[in-house]
Amino acid sequence: MKKQTRQRMKKIFLLVLLAVTAAIFSKQYYVTGSSPQGPDSLEVLGPKNYYPEETEIVNTLISRYHYRKFKLNDSLSSEIFDRYIEVLDHNKSYFLAEDISEFEKYKTSFDDFILEGELDKVYDIFKRYRERANDRFDYVDEILKSDFDFTLDESFERDRKDAPWSSDNNEANEIWRKRIKNDALNLKLAGKSTDSISITLSRRYKNYRKAINQYNSEDIYQLFMNSYTESVDPHTNYFSPLTSENFKINMSLSLEGIGAQLQQEDDYIKIVEIIPGGPAAISKKLNRNDKIIGVAQDTDGEMVDVIGWRVTDVVQLIRGPK
Known part of the structure; x- marks a missing residue:
């Protein structure tokens, strides 16, 4: 019981340390980092100049104080890589097989990215994700201009976690055609008119597009650092300056x-x-x-x-x- 209590206290202590780490850099965040953005920001996504130092501090804290002793090596790097890809595209809806094949060469390099503070490849992966997502949303805009034929015998695979990645854009578009058709059918069964269905789905996917396009550099850094901390322990998280600020507000x-x-x-x-x-x-x-x-x-x-x-x-x- 005492051992479990000590472990819980260490986890809480580490959580606070990671929050403090983010707070250290919060002034830089508000001065040189990503400020609140308007719609469809064209910010050039990339690591900030203080990320190498911040990453070093986070890595030192988690290595020294976490109750689980671990080695930041190629094995853990593979876990971080898989988790980062999963958090971006857990249902295999955006990336193509060729993207994943290209990224595989970084699978055992994420530990080096952390140790050296070189995060450009992390942002390159996100940029590809955003590019593919916008390709899919462009296709959604096109197919919503036509009516669906609900007399065809077709099936839609909602859960694609265990499915292979789409081989090309044509296969990805076919998956999305069925996805949108399924959405439309559900609205039709709920009594929505054809015009109302088109408006509803257009608005829905416009919001999805906007949410992805409004990710800023700090958002992506938090996604990556949490891929690291959660690979060490699922209940250990990194707080970005904004998340840290929310934490302080809730606590004090x-x-x-x-x-x-x-x-x-x-x-x-x-x-x-x-x-x-x-x-x-x-x-x-x-x-x-x-x-x-x-x-x-x-x-x-x-x-x-x-x-x-x-x-x-x-x-x-x-x-x-x-």
Whole structure:
């Protein structure tokens, strides 16, 4: 029992250490890193100049303080590689077989990437993922211009985790044709009209596209570092500066926002709940279903247009000292 308790304490201690590590670099993040972005950001994704130092610190902490003793070698590198690919495309919907074949040469190099702080290949993999995703979404736009023939005897494989990667774009498009047709059939069975189905699916996949295109460099770094920490232990996580900030807010309550629960709805952030006793409730100027189209700090601050922003970025912009 004492041994289990010590292990749990070590895991908690490590979690806090990783959060502190992110906090060390949070100032750099807000000055030189990825700030909240508008829609379809064209940011050139790539590692920031402080990532090598940050990666070294994280690696030192996890190597020294984690209860599970491990070696950062080719074997663990393979696990990190597999986990990173899985977190990007767990259902094998975007990457092609040729992509995975190309990336395989890095499978035993992820340990070297971490030790040397050279993360360009990590970002190259994500860029290919985003490229393939946009190819698929372009195809979705095309097929939604035509009606589906539901009299054909076809089947759709929803769970593709154990399926092979698509051999080429034609095979990938065929998989997606059946996926969209299945989505359309479910809406049809729910009583939706043909026009309504097309509008609903177009909006749905537009949001999927936007979510992927709005990933920034810090998001990708967190995905990669968590692929590392979770390969060591599934319950060990790296906190990005933004995640670390959320952690501090939840722990200390020293910061607050407007006192409202927000939700993404197409290009807008909608208020879905006013929290009793919070600033929004006290001011009586905000209501449920209001849409946030701009954010300014104080009465004389510049109004920032947030239409098309991610809800996390809008929340980050809204928050300020209590």
